[in-house]
Amino acid sequence: MIGRLRGVLVSKQPPWLVIDVGGVGYELEAPLSTIFDLPETGREVTLFTHYAVKEDTVALYGFLRESERSMFRALQKVSGIGAKTSLSVLSGATVDEFARLVHSGDIAALTRIPGIGKKTAERIVVELRDRVEALGAAALPGFGNRAVPADPVSEATVALQSLGYKPVEVTRMVKAAAAEGDTAEAIIRKALQAALR
Structure with a gap:
């Protein structure tokens, strides 16, 4: 191991x-x-x-964080969820945000994550609701001094497609989220937050 x-x-x-x-x-x-x-x-x-x-x-x-690994492992104990969907969840929401969605039983927001349908979202709420508060620990602060990519829009597009979003969806999401001077990270976070509303 x-x-x-x-x-x-x-x-x-x-x-x-x-x-x-x-x-x-x-x-x-x-x-x-x-x-x-x-x-x-x-x-x-x-x-x-x-x-x-x-x-x-x-x-x-x-x-990077123990809380992310714990959430990844907890998600895979839910019937019908594998590694790919678990990564999509962690890519689309922080551990704290996901814990809040599960605790509040927000099925609609959960189904906006690629790979999660209504039945799977319901299973997540039922099976993880009692455990999410322990998993939703505060994340460690991120590292600074990240390099700014040459083309943030392209990087954001590739990353969103790797999460399972369709190219047409990604184009719409990136267009709505991207602002001048945004990094790929900012574009992706805004696009994913909008998708979860």
Whole structure:
């Protein structure tokens, strides 16, 4: 079991990261909340990890915060939710925001997250309502000095499509959210917040 990695951030191409640990490059899948709060490539990072083994695949997931990893694990205990949907949830809302939606039973907002239909949203509320307050701990502050991408709109578009939104939806979401001078992170956060309203 791999529980934590500390090494040099080699690349970040949402949703993928590569971390060099002693000359070995670990490829991890991570939610956008983690990717956006990482420093620029070439810097040392420490990530909490979740190691998953299935019949035909082995996967490693990375999280900047323990609360995100805990939520990721809790979500997968809900019938019908796998790793991809769990990452979409964490990419679309902070742990605290998601905990609030579950605690208030906001089915409509939950169904706006890619991969979650009405029945799945109802199961999430029933199965996680008692546990979300413990999981909704305050997140650690993010790292500063992130590099500004050359084309934030394109980066935001690719990231939203990787979450499962359709290209036509993404074009509309990005157009409505993007303002002059916005980073890709700002565009994506505004687009996802609008989608959850």
